[in-house]
Amino acid sequence: MKDLVIIGAGPAGMTAGIYATRAGLSALVLEHNYVSGGQIINTYEVDNYPGFPGINGFDLAQKMREHADALGVVFDTADVRRVERIDGGFRVSSDKDPIDTKTVIIASGADHSKLGIPGEDTYGGMGVSYCATCDGAFYRGKDVAVIGGGDVAVEDAIFLARACRKVYVVHRRDALRAQKSLQDKLFACDNVEIVWDSNGTAIEGKDGKVSALIVQNKFSGETKKLDVDGVFIAVGIVPNSEVFGGLIDQDDKGYILADETGATSTPGIFAAGDVRAKALRQIVTAVGDGANAVAAVERYLNEQ
Numbered sequence: 001m002k003d004l005v006i007i008g009a010g011p012a013g014m015t016a017g018i019y020a021t022r023a024g025l026s027a028l029v030l031e032h033n034y035v036s037g038g039q040i041i042n043t044y045e046v047d048n049y050p051g052f053p054g055i056n057g058f059d060l061a062q063k064m065r066e067h068a069d070a071l072g073v074v075f076d077t078a079d080v081r082r083v084e085r086i087d088g089g090f091r092v093s094s095d096k097d098p099i100d101t102k103t104v105i106i107a108s109g110a111d112h113s114k115l116g117i118p119g120e121d122t123y124g125g126m127g128v129s130y131c132a133t134c135d136g137a138f139y140r141g142k143d144v145a146v147i148g149g150g151d152v153a154v155e156d157a158i159f160l161a162r163a164c165r166k167v168y169v170v171h172r173r174d175a176l177r178a179q180k181s182l183q184d185k186l187f188a189c190d191n192v193e194i195v196w197d198s199n200g201t202a203i204e205g206k207d208g209k210v211s212a213l214i215v216q217n218k219f220s221g222e223t224k225k226l227d228v229d230g231v232f233i234a235v236g237i238v239p240n241s242e243v244f245g246g247l248i249d250q251d252d253k254g255y256i257l258a259d260e261t262g263a264t265s266t267p268g269i270f271a272a273g274d275v276r277a278k279a280l281r282q283i284v285t286a287v288g289d290g291a292n293a294v295a296a297v298e299r300y301l302n303e304q
């Protein structure tokens, strides 16, 4: 039986792996992606992680993974589908052989939310995208729309404005939620037009690809058709916590409830990073959570 299984190799999971290995625990990090790093692998620029000003997200993820590898952290590629109680701990089931462990750190992070408007699923991958840094290059010289007004939406719009002819930012309010520094960069782009107080209501296509976004002003009700080749949706995130339902308490949005140490409602299961209920979802807080959770795991194991 392992001391610890860590689910997810984003910043939180990799940090937990580093702390657990240095603490001499028999630990295993399970990640369903072939690349470690979680959400940051799709981040063009990270400018608020101390020591690495302006680093590309993929590069930061690589550095974290290299650091973990150098310390001997053990990773495996597996899609975790269930965690259940067994005598003396938990069984973690995935698409590979089940693993028995005394403790679990859930560091499965979060994923983009969907808008749920007509055309979103039909044109998924054919003009509808949730990742500007992954797909933006396909829209060089074209017109695109970004839906959202937070950090991710604004960062996406700035990134797209470098290569696209025109970028519409469709936002349901009259002010953006993004950090001021990002807003300043956005307002300095002369090929960006912000469509205020409006919702994207439908995505239309031609020959199997996106050809337009329909937007509606929420006050006047007036609709407008934006002729675009791409629609980038950045309207928030949802926690990757579904598979743990029933085992641990979650809030009404599915974020795992945990105390400051990462302890959840089930003794022996800890949560770290974006998957847990918390005020600020960032890399620094995710790595802090990962370290804290391992300290809590050590205390828990010592008490058994």
Ligand SMILES: Cc1cc2nc3c(=O)[nH]c(=O)nc-3n(C[C@H](O)[C@H](O)[C@H](O)COP(=O)(O)OP(=O)(O)OC[C@H]3O[C@@H](n4cnc5c(N)ncnc54)[C@H](O)[C@@H]3O)c2cc1C
Residues within 6 Å of the ligand: 007, 008, 009, 010, 011, 012, 013, 030, 031, 032, 033, 036, 037, 038, 039, 040, 042, 043, 045, 046, 047, 048, 049, 078, 079, 080, 081, 107, 108, 109, 110, 111, 152, 155, 240, 243, 272, 273, 274, 275, 281, 282, 283, 284, 286
């Ligand atoms: C576009 C974008 C830009 C951002 N920019 C910044 C920034 O500039 N600065 C900053 O501090 N933060 C930024 N963030 C936020 C930051 O990326 C997150 O706060 C951070 O990645 C959270 O780390 P995490 O380890 O908790 O989760 P994640 O990064 O989400 O990693 C979770 C990992 O768990 C894996 N996983 C999920 N479910 C399973 C399962 N069932 N089985 C196995 N593996 C699983 C996932 O594949 C993923 O690799 C940005 C986020 C986005 C999307």
